[in-house]
Amino acid sequence: MNRYIILLTCIIIFACGKSSNPSGEYPTDEIPTPKEEVITFKLESLEGVGYFNAVLKFTVTAGNKNIRSRGVVYSTKESPTKEDELVLAASTTGSGSFEVQLDRLSEGKTYYVRPFAEKTNGIFFYGDQQKFETVSYPEPTVYLDSLTFLNQQTFETYWKMFYPWGTDHNGSARMYEGQVSLDGAGMLKIKADRTEVWEGYSTADPWLRIFYHSGAIHAKQQILVNDERPYWVVSGDFKVPTMVGSWPAFWITGAWTWPPEIDIMEFKGNNTNWQNTVTGPDWQNTSWQTTKTVVENAGSWHNYKLIMYKTSATHVAAELYIDGQKKATHTGDFVGKPFWLIINMQMEGASGGHASGPQSAEMQARNIYLAAYDVIP
Structure with a gap:
């Protein structure tokens, strides 16, 4: 019996040791993968x-x-x-x-x-x-930055009091130097206070009775789109009142004639911001482009910006932004026409109130920026 077991064991060992592929081909799991063609x-x-x-x-x-x-x-x-x-x-x-x-x-x-x-x-x-x-932005010529409201010395270096034409404009407020103040940390305040003292009428159309003492300032540097400075950026952060009778504004207007005008920020007694561009041959013949935007919490800080650049020998594009979002692109024949930059708090007039406006109103401004480029980025 043991002799048969030994013989069977030898047969099994011999069979296991012999190749299962006598033809010399590789088993399926041993076939070499062809080399991947390089790209x-x-x-x-x-x-x-x-x-x-x-x-x-x-x-x-x-x-x-x-x-x-x-x-x-x-x-x-x-x-x-x-x-x-x-x-x-x-x-x-x-x-x-x-x-x-x-x-x-x-x-x-x-x-x-x-x-x-x-x-x-x-x-x-x-x-x-x-x-x-990638292309680098050209270096701008910066005329105004956040430091211009830092103290009285820097303010007087870059800004002047009142409107370029005087103390009156199209509302019931007359501008006084004492209504403009600096907080010492780069912020400017303009406050309007109601008065019942008779001060006559505004010297500007529509010649309203003066009911307020308020403030206005304008930049000494004018804005002029031409071949040497074809691209301008005007920007600022503002907190503004929105009650009926309050009329804060951040705008540019023609230094020689009116129009032209571009309103970058203008609130007329509510929380709707008006961005206007006024064109025309004279003040009796004007054309208005207007974009209205509701600004939630306008009494908190918001940024208002204008980018104006030359598009032809006579015309510019005026891109208007709020908090970095483009709201409109207006156009105007403004090449070669200088502008004043103005910040002011007018009262009543187009903002309502009409001799019954608020006792006071205040706007705040900071980070005013004015720069020009000698090429269009």
Whole structure:
């Protein structure tokens, strides 16, 4: 019996030690995978590089099979990967060419870019690194900044009291120097106080009776869009009253004639901000472009901004913003026409009240900014 067991064991050992593939072929799980064809790229063009964008065109020169996606990866650091910024091709062709548009860049930065292609099996191939630099903003000439309200000395260096033409305008307030004050930390206040003392009538249309002492200031630097200064930025932060009878404003008006005028911030007795652009050959023939925006909590800080730039030999575009959001683009034939910049608190008139306005009202201003560029960014 033991002799038969030994013989059977030997047969089993012999069978296990012998190849199960006498033909010499590999078992299925041992067949070597063919080497993946490498994808190579060629940069065809790098164009449209601006402040925030660029357009790159590549061609896949080898390995243009079984590609699931293609595009670029980019970073401000060298050797970017898909873990950095990744943008898919905006368009492709059957020849393997593709175009990528980058539009979330920062101005004045160096970017490193590598084309990529992903095979249907998930393998990524990267091409050679490319490098480019976005356009830097030109340096502006800054005429006013947050320091001009820091103290009396800086204020008097850059600003003058009242309107450029005097103390009266189109409401029932007459401007007095004592109604304007600085808080010592870069903020200006203008307060309007009601008075029953007879002071006559305003010397400006519509010649209302004077019921208020208030304040107005204007910048010494005029604004002039021309070939030497084709692009201007005017901006400021304000807290304003919105009760009936209060009429705060931040605006520019013609230094030679009226019109022109652009109202950057103007509240007329409620929480609707008026942004107006006035054009026309003279004061009797005017055309108004008006954009109205309800500003919640106008008594809290909000930013109001104008960007004005030359679009032709005679005309400008006036982009108007509130808290960084563009509200309108107006146009006007303002090239070569100087402007005054004014901050004031007028009362009644277009804001209502009519001899029954509030006892007092106050507006606050800070971070006034005025700058010009010698090129259009």
